[in-house]
Amino acid sequence: MQSEARSPAEESQAHSSPFYCTFNTDAFRRTPLRDLGFSGQDYLYGPGVNNWDFSISKRVPLGAEQRFIQFRAELFNAWNHTQFSGLDCGLRFDPQGVNQNPNVGAYTSARDPRIIQLSLKVFF
Helix, strand or coil: CCCCCCCHHHHHHHHHHHHHCCCCHHHCCCCCCCCCCCCCCCCCCCCCCCCCEEEEEEEEEECEEEEEEEEEEEEECCCCCCCEEEECCCCCECCCCCECCCCCCCEEEECCCCEEEEEEEEEC
């Protein structure tokens, strides 16, 4: 069996398609008038959340027991994983039943990137 040769543009699109289209949009067609179709509810799931938050603190005494300095570092989404949170599922059909939304199946938003917060307190 011999495979067809692809142009660089087609090869690039084939490798990038999972990001731009996360499910087979050709599997969806417009239903006939007054027909609900056969698709169930909640059949599309977005990507999972991989979010790690860390907090580290160090307490340094200043002579007496009551006086000290506290250094604190907090990291939100510490590993800085991209976490997509929106998926365009809005199918719009023309009268022939062809989807007119080119962005259907694509991610539309992402959660916050890594946030680092540092603090220094003096207790006396």
